[in-house]
Amino acid sequence: MKGVSDERINAPVRGPDEIFEASRLTGDATREDLESIRRRTSVYVYEAPVRVWHWVNALAITILVVTGYLIASPLPSMQIGEATDQFVMGYIRFAHFAAGVVMSVGFFGRIYWAFVGNRHAWQMFYIPIFNKRYWKEFVFELRWYFFLEEEPKKYIGHNPLAHAAMFTFITLGITFMMITGWALYAEGAGQGGVTDSLFGWVLGYVQNSQRLHTLHHLGMWAIVIFAIIHIYAAVREDVMSRQSMVSTMISGHRTFKDDRIE
Amino acid sequence: MSDIETFYDVMRRQGITRRSFMKFCSLTAAALGLGPSFVPKIAEAMETKPRTPVVWVHGLECTCCSESFIRSAHPLAKDVVLSMISLDYDDTLMAAAGHAAEAAFEETIAKYKGNYILAVEGNPPLNEDGMFCITGGKPFVEKLRHAAEGAKAIISWGACASYGCVQAAAPNPTRATPVHKVITDKPIIKVPGCPPIAEVMTGVITYMLTFDRMPELDRQGRPAMFYSQRIHDKCYRRPHFDAGQFVEHWDDENARKGYCLYKMGCKGPTTYNACSTVRWNGGVSFPIQSGHGCIGCSEDGFWDQGSFYDRLTTIKQFGIEATADKIGWTATGLVGAGVAAHAAVSVLKRAQKKNEEA
Known part of the structure; x- marks a missing residue:
């Protein structure tokens, strides 16, 4: 905002009656709306690769959780045909592995974007644990969320609580x-293979x-719990906070509902 | 070591024909996954190499390893194996007892220092200075250390020596400790199982005698030729797993059809052993073939994973015994309820605020 004074931002250049012709044409615009x-205004937060990653990752996690649960607790036995003609578990496991590969590749793409993308793309990968101010805002x-504050603050990226959750459950999780x-996967692929040489040590x-x-x-359950909280918090914040949430992950723009400073 | 006869000498002395001997060499080559070109090499090794002295000691154990070992069918333990190795000391199998046996033990480890293989069945308990297992009037751990000193290599027979087995299960009052945690300066081969398959035991020994080196080991120190794949990977019921056809209850129609035992808690998918390929009792059968799931006896800490009929490890840290799924569903339910309650309060709060403003 260099060179732009508060006066300039707030001073009406032209009255609302003179602008927004298109908005007024629809007939429902009140004077307050126009003002x-x-x-x-909005801030461009999530660039396209971050948004694409988010939704691909969400889809992959959904598939991984459902198929993963079914691998551990399979569907009731099915008698479609002889064992040679039937591949129910095989397809479920294939979907799990395929989604796992997509999630892994996507995660590496996301890490790459943390380096080349904007500042917000980096936020998920660290917690400023030594920053006292961060913890103060975290408590706020x-x-x-405990209904002890009348009004939340404005955030452009993740709020401090979401920041910690994102780092714990997504980056670490x-x-x-x-x-x-x-x-x-390396266990099934066999010893001496590529996956075994990379992950056999585990x-x-x-x-x-x-x-x-x-x-x-157990990791799956942690991610299921995160997903519940994540979706609830995103919708709730969209309704109750001072900025947009759900649409931000579609358009990338964070819009604000008021122009008060704090 | 010139005073030890070669294997071939011993076998001929015991009336084994050359034809039977060559048959044994072929079977051994096949068991080790070697090509036909190795048959003459095995034969030559057995004709020329002096037998390797083996000292077999017993700590805290149940002798199931020995019981398994003496039932080896390829080769037959009676005819060949007890002659292949020069089993100079084995307090369970040897004729001598008492002071005579202990004298043989001391003599062997002094005479063949650096050349003998130490086979350990069972493990030493370390609590109370090892007093929970006394052999020959001394704590077993002392005997183990003494015998390991001059050993060329150590074979840890069975789950006891490899991982600790039942005597090391929580809370492990005697502090039974697997061999590799007591002896740290010798090459150790783990041959886990409770007991290990007889042919696996004789196969490991035959390999070491034939090639005069340790077999290739995996990351956990087990011979890769027998322990590199899970039972599930080579199970003859695997097609039913891939098809999604499971035994749902003991003795149901699917059980009679021989479907996969996954839902009955079969631990084949998490157990590394050769049961589904080598099988037991001379290749007759193995647990899954007889209709019961694998209990994972050759895995580390198999007594401490909870029920033999659960595929997920029991988690005791929550006070009551629970599985990952119970914890998961409970936590998900609590979080779901919490979210619903939070949403309700949020709506009420907002309504209240609007009322105040209005």
Whole structure:
């Protein structure tokens, strides 16, 4: 905002009656509406690769959770044909592995974009744990969720609470699921293969394959819980906070509902 | 070592024909996954190499490894294996007892220092200075350390020596400890299983004698030729798994049809062993073939993973025993309820605020 004074932002250049012809033509625009859209602006937060990643990742996680659960607790036995003509578990496992590969490739793409994208693309990959101000804001946001604050603050990227959740469940969580998942895949792919040479050490560390399966399974539940909270919080914030949420992940623009400073 | 007869000498002395001997060499080559060109090499090794002295010691164990070992069908333990190796000391199998046995033990480890293989069945308990397992009047751990000192290599027979097995299961009051955590300066081959398959045991020994080196080991120190694949990977019921055809209850129609035992908690998908290929009792059968799932006896800490009929490890940290799924559903339910309650309060709060403003 260099060179633009508050005076310049707030001073009406022309009266609302003289502008927004198109808006007025629809007939429903009140004087207050026009005054409002004149002042409210948006920030471009999520660039296209981040948005594409988000939705691809969401789809991959949905497929992974559903198929993963069905691999651990299979569907009732089906008698479509002889075992040679029937491949129910095979297709479920294929979908799981395919979605796992998509998620892994997407995650690496996302990491790449953290480096070449805008500042907001980097936010998910770190928590400013030594920044006192961060923790103060973290507590404030927590209080907002406990109904102890009258009004939330404005945020452009993630709010401090969402920032921590995103880092824990997506950055760390997906990394954990990828490492354990690929290690499980390496078991089936066989020793000496590419996946085994990259991820075989995980089983060597965990020692028992059943424990490894259990860890991967617990990870799934962590991500399911995150997804519930994530979707609820996104919708709730969209309704109750001072900025847009859901549409931001579609258009990339964060729009604000008021022009107050705090 | 010139005073030890070669394997071939011993076999001929025991009345084994050359024809039977060559048959054994072929079977051994096949069991080890070697081509026909290795048959003469095995034969030559057995004709010329002096037998490797083996000292077989027993710690905390149930002797199921020995029981399995003496039932090896290819080769027959009676005819060949006990002669192949120069089993100079095995307090369970040897005729000598008491002081005579202990003298043989001392003599062997002194005479063949650096050349003998130490086979360990069972493991040493370390609590109370090892007093929970006394052999020959001394704690077993002392005997193990003493015998390991001059050993060329150590074979850890069975789940006890490899991982600790039942005596090391939580809370492990005697602090039974697997061999590799007590002896750290010797090459150790783990041959886990409770017990290991007889042919796997004789196969490992035959390999070491034939090639005079350790077989290729995997990351956990097990011979890769027998432990590199899961039972599930080579199970004859695998097509039913891929098809999604499972035994749903014991003795149901699907069980009679021989469907996959996955839903009955079969641990084949998480167990590395050769049961589904080598099978047991001379290739007659193995647990899954007889209609019961694998219990994962050759895996690390198999007693501490919860039920033999669960495919997910029991998690005890939550006070009551729970599985990952129980915890997952409970947590998801709680979070779901929490979200619903939070949403309700949010709506009420907002309505209240609007009322105040109005």
